[in-house]
Amino acid sequence: MSVFVHKHSRVIIQGLTGQHATFHAEEAMANGTTIVGGVTPGKGGMSHLGLPVFDTVCQAVEETGADVSGIFVPPPFAADAIMEALEAGIGVIVVIADGIPVQDMVRVKRYAADRDAVIIGPNTPGIITPDACKVGIMPSHIYTPGRIGVVSRSGTLNYEAVQQMTALGMGQSTSVGIGGDPVNGTDFVTVLRAFEEDPETDAVIMIGEIGGPQEVDAARWARENMSKPVVGFVAGVSAPPGRRMGHAGAIIAGQADTANAKMDLMEELGVHVVRNPALIGETAHRVFS
Amino acid sequence: MNIHEYQTKELLKGYGIPVPSGRVAHNVDNAATVAEEIGGERWVVKAQIHAGGRGKGGGVKIAESIDEVKHYTNQMIGSHLVTPQTGAAGRLVQRVLIEQGCDIQQEYYLALVIDRATQRITVIASASGGMNIEEVAQSDPERVVREVVDPAIGLMDFQCRKIAAKIGLRGKQIGEAARMMRALYRCFRDQDALLAEINPLALVNGGTLMALDAKMSFDGNALYRLPQITELRDFDEEDPKEVEATGHGLNYIALDGDVGCIVNGAGLAMATMDAISFHGGKPANFLDVGGGASPEKVGNAFRIVLQDANVKIILVNIFAGINRCDWIAEGLVQAMREQRIDVPIVVRLAGTNVGKGAAILAASGFAFIMADDLDDAATRVMATLQEQSS
Numbered sequence A: 001m002s003v004f005v006h007k008h009s010r011v012i013i014q015g016l017t018g019q020h021a022t023f024h025a026e027e028a029m030a031n032g033t034t035i036v037g038g039v040t041p042g043k044g045g046m047s048h049l050g051l052p053v054f055d056t057v058c059q060a061v062e063e064t065g066a067d068v069s070g071i072f073v074p075p076p077f078a079a080d081a082i083m084e085a086l087e088a089g090i091g092v093i094v095v096i097a098d099g100i101p102v103q104d105m106v107r108v109k110r111y112a113a114d115r116d117a118v119i120i121g122p123n124t125p126g127i128i129t130p131d132a133c134k135v136g137i138m139p140s141h142i143y144t145p146g147r148i149g150v151v152s153r154s155g156t157l158n159y160e161a162v163q164q165m166t167a168l169g170m171g172q173s174t175s176v177g178i179g180g181d182p183v184n185g186t187d188f189v190t191v192l193r194a195f196e197e198d199p200e201t202d203a204v205i206m207i208g209e210i211g212g213p214q215e216v217d218a219a220r221w222a223r224e225n226m227s228k229p230v231v232g233f234v235a236g237v238s239a240p241p242g243r244r245m246g247h248a249g250a251i252i253a254g255q256a257d258t259a260n261a262k263m264d265l266m267e268e269l270g271v272h273v274v275r276n277p278a279l280i281g282e283t284a285h286r287v288f289s
Numbered sequence B: 001m002n003i004h005e006y007q008t009k010e011l012l013k014g015y016g017i018p019v020p021s022g023r024v025a026h027n028v029d030n031a032a033t034v035a036e037e038i039g040g041e042r043w044v045v046k047a048q049i050h051a052g053g054r055g056k057g058g059g060v061k062i063a064e065s066i067d068e069v070k071h072y073t074n075q076m077i078g079s080h081l082v083t084p085q086t087g088a089a090g091r092l093v094q095r096v097l098i099e100q101g102c103d104i105q106q107e108y109y110l111a112l113v114i115d116r117a118t119q120r121i122t123v124i125a126s127a128s129g130g131m132n133i134e135e136v137a138q139s140d141p142e143r144v145v146r147e148v149v150d151p152a153i154g155l156m157d158f159q160c161r162k163i164a165a166k167i168g169l170r171g172k173q174i175g176e177a178a179r180m181m182r183a184l185y186r187c188f189r190d191q192d193a194l195l196a197e198i199n200p201l202a203l204v205n206g207g208t209l210m211a212l213d214a215k216m217s218f219d220g221n222a223l224y225r226l227p228q229i230t231e232l233r234d235f236d237e238e239d240p241k242e243v244e245a246t247g248h249g250l251n252y253i254a255l256d257g258d259v260g261c262i263v264n265g266a267g268l269a270m271a272t273m274d275a276i277s278f279h280g281g282k283p284a285n286f287l288d289v290g291g292g293a294s295p296e297k298v299g300n301a302f303r304i305v306l307q308d309a310n311v312k313i314i315l316v317n318i319f320a321g322i323n324r325c326d327w328i329a330e331g332l333v334q335a336m337r338e339q340r341i342d343v344p345i346v347v348r349l350a351g352t353n354v355g356k357g358a359a360i361l362a363a364s365g366f367a368f369i370m371a372d373d374l375d376d377a378a379t380r381v382m383a384t385l386q387e388q389s390s
Helices: A019-030 A057-064 A075-087 A102-112 A156-167 A188-197 A214-225 A246-253 A259-268 A277-288 B005-014 B028-038 B066-076 B133-139 B157-166 B172-190 B220-225 B240-247 B266-278 B295-306 B325-338 B354-363 B374-389
Strands: A011-014 A035-039 A051-054 A068-071 A092-095 A118-120 A126-129 A133-136 A145-152 A172-177 A203-209 A230-235 B022-025 B043-047 B060-063 B096-100 B104-115 B120-126 B144-148 B193-204 B208-211 B214-218 B251-254 B259-263 B285-288 B313-320 B345-351
Touching (some): A011 A019, A019 A035, A019 A133, A051 A057, A068 A075, A092 A133, A102 A118, A145 A156, A156 A203, A156 B266, A156 B313, A203 A214, A230 B266, A277 B266, A277 B374, B005 B022, B022 B028, B028 B043, B028 B066, B060 B066, B104 B172, B120 B133, B144 B157, B172 B193, B266 B313
Parallel strands (some): A035 A051, A145 A172, B259 B313
Antiparallel strands (some): A126 A172, B022 B096, B043 B060, B193 B208, B251 B285
């Protein structure tokens, strides 16, 4: 099974003809992903990487039956591209673009509220179900099929954890990067719920960062709703304090907004917290076996 | 991106929010002229720096005469103002805001922020204005009113009236406050703000509401569509190394340790700092070279990290996804050739083209200390530092 993307997913790439999109679409196809087309406004009718290019997402969906989209368009155009994918009925939208204005994402989330779709990102390396489907920019070769779900805010820290797992013989069911932006499509809870319901996932590694209540909310949700064990880490223990936004940031954040405070709370809520990022794999190995 | 108080007030005034009459001054004579022009018998002299807590540091003074305006301006301009948010070195004051003084009856707090929990713009207000609003929020949370804005509808009048009534405003002040809140919301939305804070929002001169202090911060990712805000950027308020780094597409934050860090990705950069701290070391900086780092970018990263005289060792930790280890390695070798680098360098490479990268470093003839993984890298950094000091 896996979560959100699997070997039957039919993927289109919005912005396919761009340089990064081209590189990563080729890499994904070489690693088993079914990409069925691309969308670049004004280039409809062209063929790129042997794939049909369409002017609009609607046309692409009608012609190819796509149900997943990877968004590689530049940040100023990304909000519009996400809404276009939502309107066309795409079920899983992966937003690679990094640098989308926060208020654009606030509007996107409002638009998505009454539509049944999962938005992953923005500012994410993407999502990968090893050897079945990759929508993103991560190096496929570090991932191996397995039974552990990985969810993280950071991209490179996701790679770090995965490599530590692989070195100890643990593979991944699906690895999801939810992205590092303050307003993002999918939060930790949504991904944990999907992993809990997935019969091919036995345990979860959750990697967070300073800022925001998401990790603690997820730990609280897990305590009430999850039967599978969760190993957690929060980056930023050594990050400088005081880079905050006026008083309102502190009011919103409350007291639990340092990495250590978050990890303490997560531990109280039953997450197996690892304090040294170099030992994520080792801790997971010990807890899960 | 932050702007000065006087700039924020100009902006808010343009949206119809009442602010005290006043103007910015760059020297003593200038300050006296401004004070005479705005008139009255009492003025407020306010140091303009991008940091809060100015009152506590002596950066806000009441002047009862033009001579006092001159005196305080003279004291502030050219001095380094230390506040709880500036650090011990303080911040150089280059200009002051001269404003008409007013009689304050009551101080409120009003802010708009993008709340990570609701993922929406949220209004925060309180009858307890003034300096210690965070403490009120902790000790007395029901004294802080919140109202979430539906982005498809915008901030409605009824929501504003509700907030106004809850913080204890009465009569015509409710309508006045509602107009101000809606104006603040329009400004927040139009200008892609991340924070807009009026503290205090004061009831002055027998019953009108006025923004006595205001702070706004804007979304760096939206500057491409904010020409008016972009012009207000004051590079003097930013760390020159950080400004240079931004110019090279690097994300750099100076810290006070001795282990220089060059990493790709913000999360891994933080985790690398955490791993160093976990082994008892102190990172000298946060530096994210980002995706698609060219050899030139790596060279610039070295230059910026080495501007910090405290750096005794550098840890390069690259996990290449969109990056390529061979390019990073070329940049490393190039930096060694072109720059006088006399600190040891620990390198950990992983991901895309890692074999090619390691081969380039091995063939270079430079004595890089190679590490297998993150834990090994942090261990080697600490061992090398210890050897140096013994």
